[in-house]
Amino acid sequence: MxxxxxxxxxxxxxxxxxxxxxxxxxxxxxxxxxxxxxxxxxxxxxxxxxxxxxxxxxxxxxxxxxxxxxxxxxxxxxxxxxxxxxxxxxxxxxxxEHHIVRAELWAQIYRAIHALPTQCSKVMQLSYLEGLTNEEIAQELDLAVQTVKNHKQRGLAILRATLSRDAYLLLVLCVGLLR
Incomplete structure (x- = not known):
């Protein structure tokens, strides 16, 4: 090191x-x-x-x-x-060990979100990691609400294809709990 x-x-x-x-x-x-x-x-x-x-x-x-x-x-x-x-x-x-596995799944989610295209990554991070609403994201990034929704839809499609099944389910379940 x-x-x-x-x-x-x-x-x-x-x-x-x-x-x-x-x-x-x-x-x-x-x-x-x-x-x-x-x-x-x-x-x-x-x-x-x-x-x-x-x-x-x-x-x-x-x-x-x-x-x-x-x-x-x-x-x-x-x-x-x-x-x-x-x-x-x-x-x-x-x-x-259970805590380590969960932490590693979150690491996988963070890496996948940061690997998304720039604007999509920002939207996904604000929405799924920070819990902001579409309207709050639109205001913060100076975007239309529909554009935020489009980025989220695109981001979820990419994440579903790139994340492991467990990591994707963790993301979706945790987001469901936030809403």
Whole structure:
């Protein structure tokens, strides 16, 4: 990770999925982003070397988990009941691996949306990742509402063809929950 180009590539690939993963444990988007930033800062300072991308991914998720655990432990104080927040959380029945799989599906969705044509990508991101309405998107991007609808329709068609079945279903289900 001493190489800036390699570090940037790993950062761009894993920052958002690790934030999603960490948010499941910390409950706050801001805290999750801070925790992941801490992981990447440590990674850069230590100039950690990995055998391959699977080794890097495994390291990053474990480091994010450990950072979240440490942050919760510090925030909750010394009580032994409170220091086991992660194990006692409402998501305790969902395994660590389950969170990783879900984070990886979201990473696939983010990459696919960012790979769309520029304007279509902006519309899809504002709609499906940020939850804005067609009217809000039209106003923000200075487009007609029908143009926004057309971009969304085109984007969904491309995503359906490029995403795995599970990632596409996750996107559609989560968007349905937002609306």
């Amino acid at each position: 001493g190489n800036t180009v390699q570090f940037t590539e790993v950062y761009n690939t894993y920052f958002r999925p690790l934030c999603y993963f960490s948010q499941r444990y910390l409950g706050s988007r801001d805290q999750a982003e801070d925790a992941v930033a801490e992981v990447f800062t440590k990674l850069w300072r230590q100039r950690t070397h990995f055998h391959d991308i699977d080794h890097a991914r495994s390291y990053l998720y474990r480091a994010a988990y450990n950072t979240c655990y440490t942050l919760r432990k510090a925030a909750d104080g010394q009580s032994s009941r409170e220091t086991h927040y992660i194990e006692q959380s409402p998501d305790a029945d969902e395994s660590y």
